[in-house]
Amino acid sequence: MSKHFRLGVLINPYAGIGGALALKGSDGKEIREQALSAGAEKLAGAKMARALKLVEPLAEHVQVVTAAGEMGEDICQQAGLHTTVVFTPENPQTEAEDTEAAVNAMLASGIDLLLFAGGDGTARNVCGIAQQRVPVLGVPAGCKIHSGVYAVTPVAAGEVVAMMVRGELVSETDAEVRDIDEDAFRNGKVLAKHFGEMRVPDALTYVQAVKMGGKESDELVLEDIAAEVSEMMDDEPETYFVMGSGSTVAYIMERLGLNNTLLGVDIVKGGALVASDVTASQLLSLTEGKPVKLVITVIGGQGHIFGRGNQQLSPAFLRKISKENMLICATKTKLQSLEGRPLRLDTGDGELDSSLAGYFSVITGYRDKVLYPAE
Template sequence: MLKKIGFLVNPIAGSGGRIGHKGSDDLYIENLETPLKIKRFLSLAPKKGVEYIVAENKMGEIYFNNDFKFTVIETLNKEKTTREDTIYVTNRFLELKCDIIVFAGGDGTARDIYSVVDQKIPILGIPSGVKMHSGVFANTPEAAAIILTKYVNGEATLTDAEILDVDEEEYRKGRYEVKLYGIAKTVTFGNYLTPSKEEIISNEEELEAIAEYVINNLIRDNEYYIFGSGSTVKYILKKLGYKTNFLAIDVTYGKKLVKTSVNYYDLLNLTGELNLILTPIGKQGFLIGRGNQEIGPEVLQKIRRDKIIIVSTRSKLNTIECLRIDTGNPLLDRKFQGIYKVIVGYEEFVAIKTCDNTSVVDNDIT
């Protein structure tokens, strides 16, 4: 019997990431990077034994060709899609008895779909939003295709996952509150599914030691430093005498703050030696690609791997199996693979490797 796969794309999701908007809920700009992500997913998605029920036009239809068996269903709005379209299409998926829903979007899209399906059928996210705290997202588009293939073949595992989201207006002001909206069903295989984000309470003594080590030993006067988001990184700026939004991306020249709350295009204009100071996301392990999308592929191409400074408290690092890299460019992801030295104190380090699943292994898609 054919598996019915409901498939929809939120074309707006993620459009706020590169411009530093920290969300897309109030934007009506299509994300120009989404088509490539869908292409990456479909290049590995199952074709045999499945029928895709696809939302029309830019919400899914435009990505499919005769290589796939698919049926198109209507949306409410033909041009400017809204969350009402997502909710309407999701209801149609249930009416048509889809076995699973695969969607491209972020936490807002996950919330809208969950509001309809609850735990009736599993949902699986292709990561293309700004905020992806929920536990229904695959690590990469390729990982989503692998999980779906395993599900169709009866090899994946059904599991519960949190649906989480933040208030974007408060988020942009630097007030970070994650709210649990419910527990969804999803599917998982191996370590291709990203766990829901976990906030870790930091030890101030550790933060002091980390900041002092970076300031005293690693910051040079004639180079630029791009400071990522997160309280561990921002503590270094605090020790330098600057208070910035801990969710934003900031730039210093040596120890002098040049600009705060920068976007992708600001970073592209930087010249000379560029350094990147980052901290991984608790439990998820993302170093690049979640919460710091202002640091996009063309910026990363200008940064040497040995110019990445990683800082973390031990308590956070203990929740992470490996570091995840999702630059938006699979070839660029490989540049940053390997083992990193993470600063956890003054002259104290822990070695941690990047996750293997950032590149596709042939055995996983057979």
């Protein structure tokens, strides 16, 4: 069970407000004013409440970060969730810029997941700020739901969040954000456009080529993990890939045709070995001012990713690279063997451990990732 799950909650209070009145959407101040004057109800908050009902029993493990009033605070407090407000809109009728500012504030405060209620217009606003920085999940509340970032129902969204809080394995996928031109839609034309992709949690499945007899084949899974990392290296020839210790990383190096230091740290760039078995000080020096990605695996029976067999990865080095550039590689079988226990951070720097705590995207195969907590 995660002890410090930081859940960002964002509601577009006006999402879907034009649907019942056949206004074909809710984008634009004039449309919202027209809907309100005609007696339209705001329903997005109630839909978020249905999602959060599944999180209520786990309230002691959740810290909600949200926006004031109808944008999240009211519903979260009604759900009995410990709530911190990081953004307050200037005007009662919120606009797209309020959604964007709220997302910015939540990201700055540090969240593990952004749960938002809205439609495709809201998804566009969220995508423009969040991009690939943090996993997101939409609670469907709009007139238009063409984007793949939404759960099928508010309850389904709540179930996925509850799984994450409990520390269960939750897959991660890239989902498309699409929106239609509302003016064209009102004239009978459906013109849906692609606006980007965001990281979305999904229920864990084993629908992949590495499934054999209902279980993972470790060798085939490691082959897929190696293929994923190798493709990243091909795509980023100027990046220095720091290869941490452990058998999974050793397998990746073997498939790359490179010598590996099983209990040490090596550096790879452009498919070539730059340095072997480096010390902490050498690692700092060789990567100074360079684009860097760190490839590590889960070490030891307690799930350590730092502090066991890779002390060369000093706090000074880890502070130089962002969390998104820490590539944890592990089979789902290994993660499941932890029985819900989080990955362990033991860098020797308590402040750094706290800043890294939360969910990591773990590479579990080729184009296959899961979200897993660390603390």
